[in-house]
Amino acid sequence: MRYKIETNFPEQLPNIEAALKIIDPQAQVVADNGDFSLLIDIDASSFGVKIQLSAPQVSWSFNDQEINDRRYNLEDRKQRLKEIVRLGIINIFKAIFDKNPPWGILSGVRPTKIYHYLRDKGFSGQEIQERLLQNYGLSPAKAKLLLEIGQLQEKFINNQTISIYVGIPFCPTRCHYCSFPAVSLETHRHLVGNFLKGLELEIKATSALCGELGFNIESIYIGGGTPTSLDDDSFAQVLRWITDAFDIRRLSEFTVEAGRPETVSKAKIEAMVASGVNRISINPQTMQTATLRGIGRNHSIADIYNAVDLVKATNLILNMDLILGLPNETGTMFLDSLQKVIAIDPENITVHTLAPKRAASWHKEFDELNLLQSQELVNAHGIAVDLLQQHGFIPYYLYRQRAILGDLENIGYAKRGTESVYNIQMMEERQTILGLGGGAVTKWVVGPDFKVSRHQNPKCPATYYQRVSEDIVKKAQLTRILLS
Ligand code: SF4
Incomplete structure (x- = not known):
């Protein structure tokens, strides 16, 4: 729909448009001939907002008193005006669009x-x-x-530590819904050698920087991509570089993402255990064979159980990811997958909800795919929450994405005491995370307001290798400026 807006606070227009998109994702603010005309009058001194919609005639007004609470500061007050406007827009349109x-x-x-x-x-x-x-x-x-x-998160955040993320941007094939920095080994295997040379440089430089600045490292997370898609020797070599560079005994958590079960081998699990890894993520996404084929994953259900058996023979904390809303999957199929994963009895289960992304190979076809964006999937999500809680899983981190199915969210569940501290820190942005490797994001979190500055390494493994020496210097300088 097209919306004509008149307001005495034109600087609020981007905020008004963002609020309209919550209720109408196709909303467009236009100068003339809108489907709807809104008059928005804002009194910044009294935190008063009046909104009038001309046809149908609906009005909403609010004078905020709560913002006078002495615990709020000037910045909070500026933000509040935006919040009241958003609240008003949603209140005006929720009956019209029958959406809450x-x-x-x-x-x-x-x-x-x-x-x-x-x-x-x-x-x-x-x-x-x-x-x-x-x-x-x-x-x-x-x-x-x-x-x-x-x-639940309170005890994990607000500490003085940092974490390290290592990105290995290779996967056996690329999943159709993928938006992560990952290239297929089928087509890009020739880039692995140089990528690893660059990674070794970056691990050593980061170790020296952490020593120089006296950082305490709380957790290390090796993600990607699928780190375990490297061959056994290369994977063990990466772990050795990491254990030589950092004091692993002082870590609270050391995770390896082994997203594709067919890449997990006995040798890799043994290397992980020997290197102090204490958490692994094996991500079936679904336990339905037809869906696995449809989403571009060339492994079987048996591969999932084989990988799980290897992990179960160790003390590693096991996380398993599932996605609700995969093409041609009903809520019943998703719940069947969830029950099978619960029967495996991992310590963590992460339930994602499909959100079409621009970087996915499916991007252009998402509208044509049979995404069953139905109430049945939303209902299945509700049943899943109850099921997980009945089996002792508690929600411990959460994030949302644009255009996520059913206005839902992604939730990490854990058996009590097995929550991933890295996931919490990464999501709440209260801790600096130094990102090494392909597409890895470094986030420096600075000051009492937790201001976040970011740098992303090149996603392409070849570009990463070309720029790694330059990036090491740039990131070290920024880390010294921001954190010492
Ligand atoms: S396993 Fe993960 S990173 Fe690799 S292609 Fe699939 S979604 Fe992307």
Whole structure:
């Protein structure tokens, strides 16, 4: 739909458009001939907002008193004006579109940040819950979920440590829905050798930098791509570079992402155990053979069980990922996959919801694919939440994506005491994470407001190798400036 907006605060137009997109993802703000005409009057001094829709005639007005709470500062007050406008837009249009967005005015990737923001201000759990409902317009179920996750995360964040991410951007084939920095070994195997030379340089340089600046490393996460798609010797070599560079005994967590089960071998598991890895992620995404073929994964269900058997013979914490909403999958099929994964009894299960992404090879065809964006899938998600909780899994981190199916979210579940600290730190952005390898993102988190500065290594393994020496110097300089 097209929306004509008149407002005495034109600087709010991007915010108004963002709010409209929550309720109408195709919303476009236009100068003339809108399908809807809105008059938005903002009084910044009294935090008053009046919104009038001309046809049908609907109006909404609000004068915020809560922002006068002494715990808020000037920045919070500026932000609040945007929040009131968003709340008004959603309230005006929810009856017209017959939609009540469960996440209210929150459209970002990390809604749990709101919990920590309010907690830092000194609000209690009860006060946060009230604000999630009233100021942010969350549904009672989402407010409860966010509160539960935020409270659980508190003991993990606000520390003085850093973490390290190592990206290995290779996979056996590329999944059709993939938007990660990953190339297929079928076509790019010739790039592995130089990529590893670059990675060795970067691991050694990062080790020296951490020593120079006296960093305490809380966790290391080797992701990608699929790190275990390297051959056994190369994989063991990467682990040796890491164990030579960092004091592994002091880590709280050391994870290897082994997303593709067919890449897991006994030798790799033994190398992980010998190197102090204590968490592994094996990600079937579905337990339906037809779907595996349809999404471009060339492994079998038996491969999943074989990989799990190797892990079960160790003390590694096992995470398994599933995706709700894969093409041609009904909610019943997803629940069948979930029950099979629960029967495996991993310590962690991460439930993703499909969100079409621009970087996926399916991008252009997403509309034509049989994505069953039905209430049945949303209902299955609700059943999955209950099922996981019945089996002792608690939600411990959460993130959302643009255009995510059914306005849902991605949730990491864990048996109590096995939560992944890296996942929490990475999502809440309260800890600096140094990213090494292909497509790896370094996030420096600085100051009392947790300001985040980012740098991404090249995603292409060849470009990574060409630029690695230059990038090492640039990132070291920035780390010294920002963190020492
Ligand atoms: S296994 Fe993961 S990183 Fe590799 S292609 Fe599939 S989704 Fe992408």
